[in-house]
Amino acid sequence: MSKQDYIMQGRNEGIAFCDKIAKEKGLEELQRVTRQRNLAGLRTLIDPRELDQDFRDATLQILDTVLIMSLIVLKDEFDFGTKRLDRFKKRFNDKTECLETGNVTWIDMIEQVREENNIKLDLRKNDVVMAWRKK
Structure with a gap:
C-alpha cells in the first residue's frame, strides 16, 4: 500500500x-x-x-519497568541477593496495589519520604494528560 x-x-x-x-x-x-x-x-x-483500560495498562507497564530497574540497581549497587530482592519485589507490588485501590496516593508517598527521610521528591506532570483528566 x-x-x-x-x-x-x-x-x-x-x-x-x-x-x-x-x-x-x-x-x-x-x-x-x-x-x-x-x-x-x-x-x-x-x-x-477502552481509553481508561489503555491508560491503566500503560501505567502498569511503567511500574513493571521501574520495578525491573530497581531490582537491577539494588543487586548491582547494594549486593542484594535473591531473598532481599524478592522481599523488595513483594513490598513494591503491595505499594502498587495500594495505589491502584486508592488507599494511598503519590502525594502521600512523597510527603512520607520528605517527612521521614528529609528527601525532596517531585512528581513530574504531563500537562497534556493532566489537562485531559480535568475535563
Missing part, C-alpha cells in the same frame, strides 16, 4: 468512526470525544470506552 493510500484509508476510517459516534450518541458526544483526543494527543482510532 502506498503512503497516499495509507493516509486515505486512515481518513476514511476516521470519518466512519465519527459517523458511528454521531449516529449512536449524538453530536455532543462526538465533540466531547474530539476534545478528549486532542487534549490527550491521540491520533489513532481508540474507542473512548
Whole structure:
C-alpha cells in the first residue's frame, strides 16, 4: 500500500468512526470525544470506552519497568541477593496495589519520604494528560 493510500484509508476510517459516534450518541458526544483526543494527543482510532483500560495498562507497564530497574540497581549497587530482592519485589507490588485501590496516593508517598527521610521528591506532570483528566 502506498503512503497516499495509507493516509486515505486512515481518513476514511476516521470519518466512519465519527459517523458511528454521531449516529449512536449524538453530536455532543462526538465533540466531547474530539476534545478528549486532542487534549490527550491521540491520533489513532481508540474507542473512548477502552481509553481508561489503555491508560491503566500503560501505567502498569511503567511500574513493571521501574520495578525491573530497581531490582537491577539494588543487586548491582547494594549486593542484594535473591531473598532481599524478592522481599523488595513483594513490598513494591503491595505499594502498587495500594495505589491502584486508592488507599494511598503519590502525594502521600512523597510527603512520607520528605517527612521521614528529609528527601525532596517531585512528581513530574504531563500537562497534556493532566489537562485531559480535568475535563
